[in-house]
Amino acid sequence: MRLETERLILREWRDADRPAFAAIVGDPHVMRYYPATRTPAEADAWIDKMIAGLSDGSAHFLAVERRSDGALLGLTGTATIRFEIPTSPKLEIGWVLSQQYWGQGYAPEGARASLAHAFDALGAPEVAAFTARINEPSQAVMKKIGMTRDPAADFEHPSVPQGNPLRPHVLYRIANPAP
Template structure:
C-alpha cells in the first residue's frame, strides 16, 4: 500500500491502510453492533476486499476512506473519509463523507472529529462544492454525527438504497448535505 494524503486532528491520524489494519478491520466488520444498520456483517474475505477497494479509490481519486488511528496509542479504530457514490440515485454524481468505528471507540467524539477533517480536505484540497451523507432512518448515531459536522437533512433527497434488497428494513435511506459555503460559515 502506498503513501498518500494523511490528515491529523487533535487526537486522530487519518492515513492510508496498512496490512496490519486488516485483522482488526475484519473483527470490526464482523461485530453485530457495528454492522447493525447494514444488510449483514462482513466475512473476513469481504472485509479484505473492502480494504482493497478503499485503497484503489485513493489511487483513482486522490482521496478515499482513511484508516483512523488514535495518535496517542497508535490503535486502529476504523475508517472515515470520502467516497464517490457509485450507485444510481437522483443526487448522483456525488461524494459521500462516511465513517465506521469499532464499538470500543464509540462515544468519544472520534467520528465527528475525523469527519470534519475529511470535509476540510474535500472542500479545501479537492475543491468539491458539496458533500453528502446518508444512512437508514433508524441510524440515529450516524445522523447525530451528521448534525455535529454541520450537515443538513434533505428530506426531498431520501431514497431507497439500490444495493439493499427490496423489503429489507434498512432499504429506505435519509440524505444529508453540506455545501462549501455552509462549511466555510461554520
C-alpha cells in the same frame, strides 16, 4: 495521503490493519445498519477497494488511528457516489468505528477532517451523507458536523433488498463554505 486532528491520524491502509478491521466489520452491533457483517475475506476486499480508490482518486476512505496509542479505530473519508440518488449529489462522506470508540467524539472529529479535505483539497462544492432511516447514531454525527437533512433526497437504497428495514435511506448534505 494523511490527515491529522488533535487526537487522530487519518492515513492510508496498511496490511497490519487487516485483522483489526476484520474484527470491526465482523461485529454484528457495529454493522447493524448494514445488510450484513463482513467475513475476514470480505473485510480484506473492502480494504483493497479503499486502497484502489485512493490510488485512482475516486475515494479517500482512510484508516483512523488514535494518536495516543496507534489503535485502529475504523475508517472515515469520502468517495464518489456511483449510483443515482435524488438531487444527484456527487461525493459522499462516511465512517465506521469500532464500538469501543463510540461516544468519545472520534467520528465527528475524523469526519470534520475529511470534510476539510473534500472542500480544500478536492474543491467539492458539496458533500452528502446517507444512511438507513433507522440509523439515528450516524444521523447525530451528520448533524454534529454541520450537515442538514434534505428530505427531498431521501431514497430507497438500490443495494438493499425490497422489504428490508435498512432500505429506506435519508440524505444529509453540506455545502462548501468557500465562496
